[in-house]
Amino acid sequence: MELKSNTLFKDIYDVELKKKIKDLMDMFNNEYYKGNKVAFFYRDKDNTISYNEEVLFYAASTIKILAVLLMFNKIDNNVFHLDDKILVTMNDLKQDSGVIKFQKEDTYYTLEELMKLTITESDNTAYLKIVDLLGGKEVLKEYGLYLGAKHTMEGKETDSFGITNCSDMYIYINKVIEYINKDSEHSKMYRDWMINTTTKKVDRENLNGNFLRKGGEFGIAYHEVGYVEANKPYYLIILTQLGELDYKNEFINDAAKIIVDINKYIGDNL
Numbered sequence: 001m002e003l004k005s006n007t008l009f010k011d012i013y014d015v016e017l018k019k020k021i022k023d024l025m026d027m028f029n030n031e032y033y034k035g036n037k038v039a040f041f042y043r044d045k046d047n048t049i050s051y052n053e054e055v056l057f058y059a060a061s062t063i064k065i066l067a068v069l070l071m072f073n074k075i076d077n078n079v080f081h082l083d084d085k086i087l088v089t090m091n092d093l094k095q096d097s098g099v100i101k102f103q104k105e106d107t108y109y110t111l112e113e114l115m116k117l118t119i120t121e122s123d124n125t126a127y128l129k130i131v132d133l134l135g136g137k138e139v140l141k142e143y144g145l146y147l148g149a150k151h152t153m154e155g156k157e158t159d160s161f162g163i164t165n166c167s168d169m170y171i172y173i174n175k176v177i178e179y180i181n182k183d184s185e186h187s188k189m190y191r192d193w194m195i196n197t198t199t200k201k202v203d204r205e206n207l208n209g210n211f212l213r214k215g216g217e218f219g220i221a222y223h224e225v226g227y228v229e230a231n232k233p234y235y236l237i238i239l240t241q242l243g244e245l246d247y248k249n250e251f252i253n254d255a256a257k258i259i260v261d262i263n264k265y266i267g268d269n270l
Contacts, residue, residue: 017265021049024258028052031242031251038251041166041237042259047266050166056151057239059164060216061097061122061199062225063140066152066172067130068115069179070143072186074134075111082112086129096218097199098123112189119193119214131160147171161218166237169225173235177212177227194226201249202236202256208264209233222248224256232267234259 024040028051031038039052074080089106099121100109109117114130117123131137137153137160144152149168155161180191191212199215201224213226222243227235238255242248 014270017262017270020258020262020265024049024255024262025051027251027255027258031240036245037241039166039237039239040255040259041170042234042262043170044232044234044263044266049262053166055239056163056165057223057241058155058218058221059161060218060221060223061124061127061161062164062169062214062216062223063152063161063172064118064122064127065176065194065214065225066144067127067134067140068118068190069172069176070134070140071111071115071130072179072190076184076186080111080133082110082115084111085109086111086114086133088114088125088129092125092129094124094128096124097121098125100125116189116193119190120197122197122199122215128160137162144168144172147175164239166239169237169239170235173214173225173227173237177235180212201238201252203253206253206256206260208260211236217243220244222252224252228260228263230260230263230267232263234263 028038028040037055039055041050041053075082085108087106087108088100093101095101098117100117100123114126117126118130131140134140141153149171151163151165151168153162155163180187194212195210197213201215207228209228209230211226211228213224216223220241220243223239225237236256236259238252242251
């Protein structure tokens with residue numbers, strides 16, 4: 001367990017800011033001492049605060065942002081096209097999250113539809129079709145490692161989600177935001193999908209700007225990963241193993257409120 005911060009928080013003695021950070025740390029420490037693994041990561045342009053940044057969690061659906069980013073890069077290089085038709089057979093259907101699982105017969109989808117459903121509905125069938133089109137999980141692993149992540153697709157050979165931590169998730173979401181900020185037709189599409197995802201853990205009312213996000217949950221894994229377009233934009237990552245506990249949403253939202261308050265305080269005062 002650790003608080004990792006940059007020079008700002010170490011060298012400037014600001015009582016109010018230190019109290020806010022202590023409240024956040026206490027919240028995560030209390031949960032960790034119960035035996036529940038939790039982590040968070042905050043970063044704006046100049047500052048970073050994190051807790052258990054390198055601790056590993058099951059990635060669940062958060063990894064889907066990496067697959068869609070790679071596919072957009074392939075589309076930009078004319079390897080694939082948004083209107084490519086992809087057959088999804090009844091044998092392809094995966095349960096858990098998504099809407100394709102309800103189809104009644106073999107159905108063609110455009111690549112754009114599969115990518116959109118992967119983000120907005122966290123559709124597992126769509127995601128796994130995209131992974132197959134890219135060349136399999138090893139290709140996604142190589143891409144993650146190329147970007148600088150350390151643990152992309154680590155885990156069981158039969159699993160296509162792998163493990164992650166705050167450090168790797170920051171690399172993924174930062175690359176997504178860099179792509180979105182290119183302000184191209186495709187980047188605007190990706191931004192719109194991430195703003196309108198249905199896998200929402202943090203309530204919009206608890207944020208101070210548009211939240212480009214991707215949630216993830218499976219078993220005990222329960223995560224929220226994203227970027228807030230606030231007056232002082234920032235990355236917000238909360239990874240937990242609270243998925244089977246009835247207060248998981250309360251915990252994530254209470255943590256987000258404190259982080260939002262810290263971000264606003266830094267923007268207004270430092």
